[in-house]
Amino acid sequence: MKDNKLHTPMGMRDFLTGFCGAKLEIQEQLSKIFYQYGYSPIECPTMEYLEVFEGTGSVSPQQMFCTQDRDGETLVMRSDITPQAVRVAVTSFDETDYPLRFSYTGNVFRNNESDQGKLREYTHCGVELIGVNSREADAEVVALAIRSLLAAGLSDFRIDIGQVQFFEGLFEELMRFGMDTRSCQKIQNYIIQGDFISAQRQAEKYALPENLRTIFQELPILIGGKDMLSKVSSLIDNQKINASINDLLEIYNILKDHRLSCYINFDLSMLGHLDYYTGFIFRGYTHGIGFSLLGGGRYDKLISKFGKECPSVGFSIKIFDLLSAMQNLDKIRPQPRIETLVAYGREGRMRALTTADALRAQGIGVENSLIDAKLDVQIQYAKRKNMSGIIYFFDSENIRLIDLIDGQQADMTIQDLLGEDKEEAACRGQASSFRTQQSEEKEEV
Amino acid sequence: MRYLTFALPKGRLAVQTMELLNAIGITSILEENSRKLIYINEELKLKFFLSKAQDVPTYVEYGAADIGVSGKDTLLEEKRHIYEVLDLGLGICRVVVAGPPEAKEKLYNNNDLRVATKYPNIAKDFFYQKKHQTVEIIKLNGSVELGPIVGLSDVIVDIVESGSTLKANGLVVLEEIRPISAILVVNRVSMKTEYERIVDMITKLRKVVI
Numbered sequence: 001m002k003d004n005k006l007h008t009p010m011g012m013r014d015f016l017t018g019f020c021g022a023k024l025e026i027q028e029q030l031s032k033i034f035y036q037y038g039y040s041p042i043e044c045p046t047m048e049y050l051e052v053f054e055g056t057g058s059v060s061p062q063q064m065f066c067t068q069d070r071d072g073e074t075l076v077m078r079s080d081i082t083p084q085a086v087r088v089a090v091t092s093f094d095e096t097d098y099p100l101r102f103s104y105t106g107n108v109f110r111n112n113e114s115d116q117g118k119l120r121e122y123t124h125c126g127v128e129l130i131g132v133n134s135r136e137a138d139a140e141v142v143a144l145a146i147r148s149l150l151a152a153g154l155s156d157f158r159i160d161i162g163q164v165q166f167f168e169g170l171f172e173e174l175m176r177f178g179m180d181t182r183s184c185q186k187i188q189n190y191i192i193q194g195d196f197i198s199a200q201r202q203a204e205k206y207a208l209p210e211n212l213r214t215i216f217q218e219l220p221i222l223i224g225g226k227d228m229l230s231k232v233s234s235l236i237d238n239q240k241i242n243a244s245i246n247d248l249l250e251i252y253n254i255l256k257d258h259r260l261s262c263y264i265n266f267d268l269s270m271l272g273h274l275d276y277y278t279g280f281i282f283r284g285y286t287h288g289i290g291f292s293l294l295g296g297g298r299y300d301k302l303i304s305k306f307g308k309e310c311p312s313v314g315f316s317i318k319i320f321d322l323l324s325a326m327q328n329l330d331k332i333r334p335q336p337r338i339e340t341l342v343a344y345g346r347e348g349r350m351r352a353l354t355t356a357d358a359l360r361a362q363g364i365g366v367e368n369s370l371i372d373a374k375l376d377v378q379i380q381y382a383k384r385k386n387m388s389g390i391i392y393f394f395d396s397e398n399i400r401l402i403d404l405i406d407g408q409q410a411d412m413t414i415q416d417l418l419g420e421d422k423e424e425a426a427c428r429g430q431a432s433s434f435r436t437q438q439s440e441e442k443e444e445v
Numbered sequence: 446m447r448y449l450t451f452a453l454p455k456g457r458l459a460v461q462t463m464e465l466l467n468a469i470g471i472t473s474i475l476e477e478n479s480r481k482l483i484y485i486n487e488e489l490k491l492k493f494f495l496s497k498a499q500d501v502p503t504y505v506e507y508g509a510a511d512i513g514v515s516g517k518d519t520l521l522e523e524k525r526h527i528y529e530v531l532d533l534g535l536g537i538c539r540v541v542v543a544g545p546p547e548a549k550e551k552l553y554n555n556n557d558l559r560v561a562t563k564y565p566n567i568a569k570d571f572f573y574q575k576k577h578q579t580v581e582i583i584k585l586n587g588s589v590e591l592g593p594i595v596g597l598s599d600v601i602v603d604i605v606e607s608g609s610t611l612k613a614n615g616l617v618v619l620e621e622i623r624p625i626s627a628i629l630v631v632n633r634v635s636m637k638t639e640y641e642r643i644v645d646m647i648t649k650l651r652k653v654v655i
Contacts, residue, residue, distance in 0.1 A: 223640060290633070
């Protein structure tokens with residue numbers, strides 16, 4: 001038996017200094033971009049009543065962590081943030097506020113299979129654009145996704161856009177040739193599972209005309225550039241299919257005006273793994289990461305479950321996959337380190353503490369030494385923490401400067417170090433900001 | 446150009462796959478009985494590695510390999526998130542329910558049937574989803590035929606090629622589950638990022654696969 005107190009639960013992790021810093025930095029960067037596009041942050045509870053997710057077409061209940069509160073209500077750890085954002089939109093806003101632009105960063109929980117290297121808690125960063133049904137809105141969300149990946153330092157990635165209604169059109173055609181709903185459903189499931197062979201075999205059980213057979217014979221045929229779209233529309237003439245293809249072309253053209261169309265490809269075989277998508281959907285990929293980095297789409301019916309009709313579109317970025325992609329490209333900036341250790345004898349404390357603050361005000365990382373020990377122990381400590389220097393205060397005047405890079409030590413006075421002016425300026429700075437505070441208070445009185 | 450990485454299952458299937466690849470102009474230097482695990486074709490920027498058959502879908506799902514060859518039995522058992530793009534027509538066999546002839550009756554009116562298998566997911570899918578029968582699954586790692594003989598289980602779910610092993614142990618096929626063959630699988634992201642090269646390969650292979 002493993003000793004549980006020493007382990008994190010399966011699929012959940014601790015994030016330590018380096019990685020955690022990089023994670024916070026990229027989250028901050030993304031929030032900033034979202035904000036610049038007019039999306040304001042929201043934060044929702046980590047747990048929700050089961051009903052928020054139930055029947056939305058979000059993650060299946062088997063994949064959720066459930067528990068009960070003391071009133072017997074079923075609570076789940078959120079498995080997806082979109083239904084929460086929708087709840088917020090319905091309960092706290094009305095039509096006059098539309099379009100709503102929300103952004104969020106939060107952890108989601110999925111009770112994934114064991115031993116498959118899959119996480120059960122991961123961070124999603126995303127946006128929802130609620131209250132508009134237009135290709136402009138679709139394109140805006142894709143543009144934002146692209147801008148996010150660019151900001152993370154990625155350049156070699158692609159965004160595939162698709163339309164779930166393509167399949168509705170395809171099934172209409174198949175049913176014209178005698179296929180029943182059950183077979184269509186089977187084909188759809190095979191395609192979601194990526195099993196093109198079984199999809200083709202299922203289709204071949206029916207006497208389909210040449211054009212429809214071609215679609216299934218060359219199933220990756222539904223992935224590609226603009227020429228793929230024209231090839232498919234030349235093969236089938238169906239209203240829904242034509243509408244889907246036109247939708248995608250329009251989104252593509254708007255993204256061209258955003259000057260971002262070079263990242264776009266099309267995938268008509270894309271069906272959301274979440275059932276709430278009703279129209280356009282998209283995913284982002286890059287080399288070296290076996291899974292999509294981000295995904296999203298239009299979910300016009302989800303809100304109606306909460307009692308309102310309202311078109312919406314959104315996406316979320318999987319932060320861990322994004323960080324792995326950045327790591328592969330060496331795009332994770334090392335976290336700034338603490339430069340200086342300030343240590344002191346009893347006589348030097350006041351000057352040491354004020355000097356440390358003055359240095360911090362200049363943007364330098366300074367650690368106050370809490371080691372009550374001889375100077376050589378301080379040096380060992382600072383070296384271990386990879387700092388570049390120590391300032392030791394004997395008293396309020398005399399200091400020793402130890403450069404840990406070249407090993408030189410020099411005794412001097414504090415004025416020698418900071419220069420008379422700077423030190424005074426630092427003191428003045430502190431004093432004046434204090435004074436302003438006081439004077440403001442007076443004014444209020 | 447980036448390397449495209451192939452994961453091949455050790456053994457006969459790897460050799461047969463290489464023959465197919467040779468036929469479409471992808472020559473490689475896969476040596477039989479060598480202990481080397483990775484081979485590189487610099488000219489075409491291809492890498493090949495051999496792995497345990499059951500692990501191929503895992504390598505492909507995570508993108509450690511872009512392309513792989515895997516038996517349909519392994520794919521059904523592992524349920525990995527990958528594309529299955531072409532039936533290579535190799536390694537043809539069947540998954541069946543087998544047992545002593547007298548076990549046939551138990552298959553239809555029994556709710557405490559014990560099933561020994563290397564494929565618990567395939568067995569569950571067959572009994573629970575298709576036959577709506579509750580059974581007890583016992584996972585074994587090999588020589589599954591022993592199950593009914595030593596009284597560990599009533600029947601087995603296993604792959605059968607000629608049926609000679611079953612016969613030698615006094616077992617018969619009681620029910621067919623499905624035919625099996627080797628499938629060309631592709632990572633979901635590689636399919637997109639390396640679309641041209643992969644589709645070109647699939648198109649060429651489609652012509653040489655009978």
